[in-house]
Amino acid sequence: MSVTVRVPAKVNVQLAVGGARPDGFHDLANVFLAVGLYDEVTVTPADTLRVTCEGPDAAQVPLDRTNLAARAVEKLAARTGREAHVHIHIDKDIPVAGGMAGGSADGAGALLACDALWGTGATREELLDICAELGSDVPFSLVGGAALGTGRGEKLRVLEVGGTFHWVFAVADGGLSTPAVYGEFDRLNEGVEVPEPVASGGLLEALAKGDATALAAVLSNDLQAAALSLRPSLARTLAAGTDAGALAALVSGSGPTTAFLVRDAEAAVKVADALVVSGTCRAARVAAGPVPGAVVL
Ligand SMILES: C[C@@](CO)(OP(=O)(O)O)[C@H](O)COP(=O)(O)OP(=O)(O)OC[C@H]1O[C@@H](n2ccc(N)nc2=O)[C@H](O)[C@@H]1O
Numbered sequence: 203m204s205v206t207v208r209v210p211a212k213v214n215v216q217l218a219v220g221g222a223r224p225d226g227f228h229d230l231a232n233v234f235l236a237v238g239l240y241d242e243v244t245v246t247p248a249d250t251l252r253v254t255c256e257g258p259d260a261a262q263v264p265l266d267r268t269n270l271a272a273r274a275v276e277k278l279a280a281r282t283g284r285e286a287h288v289h290i291h292i293d294k295d296i297p298v299a300g301g302m303a304g305g306s307a308d309g310a311g312a313l314l315a316c317d318a319l320w321g322t323g324a325t326r327e328e329l330l331d332i333c334a335e336l337g338s339d340v341p342f343s344l345v346g347g348a349a350l351g352t353g354r355g356e357k358l359r360v361l362e363v364g365g366t367f368h369w370v371f372a373v374a375d376g377g378l379s380t381p382a383v384y385g386e387f388d389r390l391n392e393g394v395e396v397p398e399p400v401a402s403g404g405l406l407e408a409l410a411k412g413d414a415t416a417l418a419a420v421l422s423n424d425l426q427a428a429a430l431s432l433r434p435s436l437a438r439t440l441a442a443g444t445d446a447g448a449l450a451a452l453v454s455g456s457g458p459t460t461a462f463l464v465r466d467a468e469a470a471v472k473v474a475d476a477l478v479v480s481g482t483c484r485a486a487r488v489a490a491g492p493v494p495g496a497v498v499l
């Protein structure tokens with residue numbers, strides 16, 4: 203018997219970053235939107251813990267115990283007094299190290315899949331606690347939809363969204379390390395009093411109304427300057443998307459994936475084609491959101 207869970211990628215429509223905390227993390231006002239690009243995680247009983255992965259970026263995914271899906275299963279097994287003896291298979295469509303929380307998606311997916319496989323009876327709160335231990339973005343991968351993440355991003359408040367937003371994602375060659383981008387943020391802000399991160403009222407209103415034009419005017423990412431500093435060529439990708447008619451362009455989270463908000467599904471195809479023709483990215487993907495978080499198929 204196997205259980206398969208489907209988990210979406212995310213884009214940060216606002217990522218407000220505070221100064222570095224004593225524990226090395228940064229306080230955030232992180233407005234997440236789950237979008238329809240998915241990984242599927244399948245767990246099957248086995249003699250030992252094993253991870254396999256397929257998909258265009260599979261070669262970049264670690265298959266040892268550092269894989270977030272393996273770590274999630276080990277944590278759930280330890281908490282519920284079981285052996286973590288499962289084969290985890292990841293069918294990966296989310297770009298790796300792209301600022302779209304693919305590893306977090308696999309962690310949340312493996313957790314939910316093993317919870318169902320083993321019938322642990324863990325509460326939603328217990329599963330969210332394990333997610334928060336795994337990484338700042340993992341709780342949102344479980345919950346999906348749209349949410350404001352505070353603390354290091356793990357404390358979630360679900361947000362109402364009044365419509366569907368259409369996006370194009372330009373996938374870059376190679377990834378960017380999340381700690382390296384936060385480190386570059388600190389370097390760029392040396393000697394600066396970084397303000398407390400606060401969610402924008404206008405942005406929450408635009409989300410609630412489902413108003414893409416209003417959302418486009420207020421999208422923001424405090425990590426964008428750091429990502430561009432480490433990968434200056436992303437400026438050309440951002441320009442190619444806006445030249446092609448995107449309402450707005452920004453780096454997705456820590457990057458290097460760039461995200462383009464567009465008016466509708468038709469505009470998405472046009473902007474994606476133009477991005478590919480521009481030669482400024484490896485691939486362009488079309489997706490809409492919000493979509494639900496991790497679900498058992
Ligand atoms: C930037 C964001 C935006 O949603 O995601 P990505 O764009 O990378 O997917 C997140 O903050 C990434 O969350 P996640 O990838 O779960 O990070 P974690 O595993 O918790 O932490 C990895 C490292 O990132 C840095 N980090 C992470 C979160 C945070 N609030 N402050 C930090 O400084 C720390 O250096 C930490 O050691």
Ligand SMILES: Nc1ncnc2c1ncn2[C@@H]1O[C@H](COP(=O)(O)OP(=O)(O)O)[C@@H](O)[C@H]1O
Nearest residue numbers: 269270271298299300301302303304305306308
């Ligand atoms: N299941 C997983 N899928 C992808 N990457 C993983 C996974 N488990 C651990 N990792 C590690 O996490 C790093 C960040 O990957 P990912 O979560 O895709 O990007 P990001 O943090 O930019 O959203 C990768 O470079 C990889 O070493």
